[in-house]
Amino acid sequence: MKRILYTISLGLAMVACSSGPQTNNSSVDQRVEDLLAKMTLEEKLGQLNQVSAMDNLEDMAAQIRMGRVGSILNGVGAARINVLQRVAVEETRLGIPILMSRDVIHGYKTIAPIPLGQAASFDLDAVQEAARIAAIEATTDGVRWTFSPMIDIARDARWGRIAEGYGEDTYLTTQMGVATIKGYQGDDLSDPTSIAACAKHFCGYGASEGGRDYNSANIPPRQLLDVYLPPFKAAAKAGAATFMTSFNEIDGVPSTANAYILKTQLRDEWHSDAMVVTDWASSAEMLAHGNCSDRADVAAQSINAGVDMEMVAETFIQNLPDLIKDGRVKMSTVDNAVRNVLRLKFRLGLFDNPYVDENKNVAYSPEFIEKTLKLTTESAILLKNDNKTLPFSSKVKTIALVGPMADAAYEQSGTWTFDGEAEHTITPLKALQSLEGVKVLYEPALTHCRDQKAAGIASAVAKAKQADVVVCVVGEEAIMSGEAHSLADINLYGKQKDLIEALSKTGKPLVTVIMAGRPLTIAKQIEESNALLYMFHPGTTGGTALADLLFGKAVPSGKTPVTFPYMVGQLPIYYNHKNTGRPAAGTELLIDQTPVGAGQTSLGCSSYWLDAGYGPLFPFGYGLSYTTFEYSNVKLSATELKVNDTLKVTFDLANTGEYDATEICQLYVRDLVGSVTRPVKELKGFKRVALKAGEKKQVEFELPISELAFTTLDMQNRVEPGDFKLWVAANSDDNSNEASFTVK
Numbered sequence: 001m002k003r004i005l006y007t008i009s010l011g012l013a014m015v016a017c018s019s020g021p022q023t024n025n026s027s028v029d030q031r032v033e034d035l036l037a038k039m040t041l042e043e044k045l046g047q048l049n050q051v052s053a054m055d056n057l058e059d060m061a062a063q064i065r066m067g068r069v070g071s072i073l074n075g076v077g078a079a080r081i082n083v084l085q086r087v088a089v090e091e092t093r094l095g096i097p098i099l100m101s102r103d104v105i106h107g108y109k110t111i112a113p114i115p116l117g118q119a120a121s122f123d124l125d126a127v128q129e130a131a132r133i134a135a136i137e138a139t140t141d142g143v144r145w146t147f148s149p150m151i152d153i154a155r156d157a158r159w160g161r162i163a164e165g166y167g168e169d170t171y172l173t174t175q176m177g178v179a180t181i182k183g184y185q186g187d188d189l190s191d192p193t194s195i196a197a198c199a200k201h202f203c204g205y206g207a208s209e210g211g212r213d214y215n216s217a218n219i220p221p222r223q224l225l226d227v228y229l230p231p232f233k234a235a236a237k238a239g240a241a242t243f244m245t246s247f248n249e250i251d252g253v254p255s256t257a258n259a260y261i262l263k264t265q266l267r268d269e270w271h272s273d274a275m276v277v278t279d280w281a282s283s284a285e286m287l288a289h290g291n292c293s294d295r296a297d298v299a300a301q302s303i304n305a306g307v308d309m310e311m312v313a314e315t316f317i318q319n320l321p322d323l324i325k326d327g328r329v330k331m332s333t334v335d336n337a338v339r340n341v342l343r344l345k346f347r348l349g350l351f352d353n354p355y356v357d358e359n360k361n362v363a364y365s366p367e368f369i370e371k372t373l374k375l376t377t378e379s380a381i382l383l384k385n386d387n388k389t390l391p392f393s394s395k396v397k398t399i400a401l402v403g404p405m406a407d408a409a410y411e412q413s414g415t416w417t418f419d420g421e422a423e424h425t426i427t428p429l430k431a432l433q434s435l436e437g438v439k440v441l442y443e444p445a446l447t448h449c450r451d452q453k454a455a456g457i458a459s460a461v462a463k464a465k466q467a468d469v470v471v472c473v474v475g476e477e478a479i480m481s482g483e484a485h486s487l488a489d490i491n492l493y494g495k496q497k498d499l500i501e502a503l504s505k506t507g508k509p510l511v512t513v514i515m516a517g518r519p520l521t522i523a524k525q526i527e528e529s530n531a532l533l534y535m536f537h538p539g540t541t542g543g544t545a546l547a548d549l550l551f552g553k554a555v556p557s558g559k560t561p562v563t564f565p566y567m568v569g570q571l572p573i574y575y576n577h578k579n580t581g582r583p584a585a586g587t588e589l590l591i592d593q594t595p596v597g598a599g600q601t602s603l604g605c606s607s608y609w610l611d612a613g614y615g616p617l618f619p620f621g622y623g624l625s626y627t628t629f630e631y632s633n634v635k636l637s638a639t640e641l642k643v644n645d646t647l648k649v650t651f652d653l654a655n656t657g658e659y660d661a662t663e664i665c666q667l668y669v670r671d672l673v674g675s676v677t678r679p680v681k682e683l684k685g686f687k688r689v690a691l692k693a694g695e696k697k698q699v700e701f702e703l704p705i706s707e708l709a710f711t712t713l714d715m716q717n718r719v720e721p722g723d724f725k726l727w728v729a730a731n732s733d734d735n736s737n738e739a740s741f742t743v744k
């Protein structure tokens with residue numbers, strides 16, 4: 001039954017569906033049809049072929065002249081791109097321009113925090129702005145298509161690519177993905193500063209078993225619909241110009257051959273006319289998966305399932321002529337794929353304006369740096385701050401700055417940084433050294449994060465002893481997260497743990513700063529540190545943001561976009577889990593508290609780990625500030641509502657501390673009884689609220705009741721009447737401000 005659901009193909013041709021944010025579709029469609037009518041089969045197949053840039057320009061030009069290139073991946077530089085584009089436009093029969101693409105994942109030159117860090121800001125405007133900056137910088141180098149945003153839900157931090165997405169939550173990921181798409185694509189794709197977005201990886205890639213990259217994903221149909229597909233559906237609605245098929249299989253069907261997601265969902269349900277590209281050779285990899293017998297079969301299964309363009313594998317260009325002759329692939333299928341490619345090229349304005357201005361240089365403009373700094377600062381999460389260790393008072397004159405990430409420009413930028421130059425990156429060392437009146441005693445102690453030599457720790461301790469405070473910057477090098485960089489142990493590597501332990505023994509106030517691509521298991525380091533700031537790889541402005549936060553020029557506001565486990569064995573762990581029939585009370589005995597010879601049932605029989613307990617180290621949505629906030633007075637506009645109603649939830653938020661600051665307020669809902677079991681909580685809204693010290697404000701959330709829909713027992717998407725609880729909360733574990741309502 002499940003298998004049928006995934007593989008069923010309605011046999012519908014991919015039709016050109018109306019609208020996206022761009023206007024003038026009818027004239028675009030007419031131009032597509034006129035051009036298509038003139039094309040030979042070879043010219044059509046060339047359009048479906050994406051090739052990787054070759055070092056030798058002449059070799060590349062030769063491929064273009066032969067009509068074999070619809071898109072180039074990774075060729076950047078305005079002059080270089082113009083040369084190649086000129087060959088396509090002036091030296092091929094129909095002059096069809098090439099679509100130039102690049103992985104611009106979290107900035108092009110000015111590097112923003114990795115997407116997981118951006119998510120920690122919960123700041124949609126700033127995230128949209130970051131994508132806009134990336135688009136402006138990338139287009140000056142000729143890039144018109146990026147393979148971003150990655151909107152895979154990731155509930156397992158072993159998966160290295162958790163860095164590239166927005167965390168574990170469907171709602172947050174959806175909002176972040178849409179903001180990013182808007183930033184890249186702007187109001188009009190044909191604007192020369194717009195780049196086409198790519199919603200990836202479609203679909204379920206983040207659920208790879210055991211967090212090992214490229215592994216199979218086991219996702220039940222209802223979970224696929226409720227957890228993994230919604231960000232993609234929203235991306236389609238936001239007009240994402242392209243979608244990328246994922247490497248993984250679900251229930252035996254690799255995404256590149258999955259007509260259920262590529263046609264039934266994308267085309268029939270969501271009415272998207274986006275162009276679908278494979279991931280890097282993900283079509284040919286179906287030979288290794290074992291669902292294709294040869295390269296011809298690869299081509300037939302991929303294009304028949306709904307792929308338009310193949311990334312580098314070239315099975316289309318080699319096999320489609322024969323497949324069409326044999327009748328295994330219809331000409332109309334090829335035509336539809338070509339339409340989807342050409343339509344995008346027209347919408348990008350490539351036919352009217354194929355060349356890049358070679359004299360424009362906007363990289364690292366002060367405006368971009370300032371905006372990126374704001375986002376980077378907002379992305380930092382304060383996980384501990386005992387005795388107001390932070391911010392540093394004016395009495396702090398000497399800082400021991402320690403650790404392998406304190407001056408590691410490339411590493412702090414994180415995964416997928418091809419174009420941002422390290423010399424533009426402000427490291428913590430650079431930033432702190434530029435402060436007046438502060439003396440910095442710098443000692444990396446370890447040459448890199450995986451360094452196993454402990455020799456440098458003694459001199460770090462010596463520096464610590466001479467200082468007023470210690471700032472220890474550790475974490476993961478860029479290579480330790482991202483694609484193919486999964487880990488089975490997500491602890492701090494090398495001698496970093498020893499370093500922190502040794503520093504903590506000095507008795508000096510210890511501020512640990514972690515720059516990493518994933519949440520790490522840091523229970524011990526939390527204990528040992530007086531304060532701990534978590535910065536998912538923060539990018540170009542990371543050091544400046546850190547210095548501002550340390551000295552109180554900025555106040556932390558970021559919150560965890562993903563649950564932090566105590567131990568790796570808790571994974572996958574996420575806040576919106578099901579209750580189970582035996583939820584833990586939280587008072588269960590742990591293994592060290594259990595008497596020797598304890599009887600079989602003496603511990604009770606509830607759902608927890610003997611060694612790790614029940615909850616995480618830090619829940620989703622968690623983060624401290626230098627100030628304190630108080631939530632009170634939750635009121636609902638109604639307690640009985642209908643499906644078409646919108647519930648208004650108001651509450652008071654007071655800044656009860658000494659700093660002006662911003663709080664990320666969250667709205668969670670629980671559907672108490674469903675035809676199928678429902679998550680214990682689901683995020684349904686968030687707001688960044690800025691308050692002056694001592695200020696109090698009324699805050700409002702609007703919750704359209706239609707947003708409570710889910711896939712019911714009979715596989716329909718609808719709201720089921722019944723009782724609901726909601727919480728206005730500082731994080732997903734905060735139950736102090738609760739209310740109830742009923743949907744009739």
Ligand code: BGC
Pocket residue numbers: 103147200279280483
């Ligand atoms: C990755 C994609 C990326 C593509 C192109 C693949 O290996 O999975 O996310 O966009 O390469 O570089």
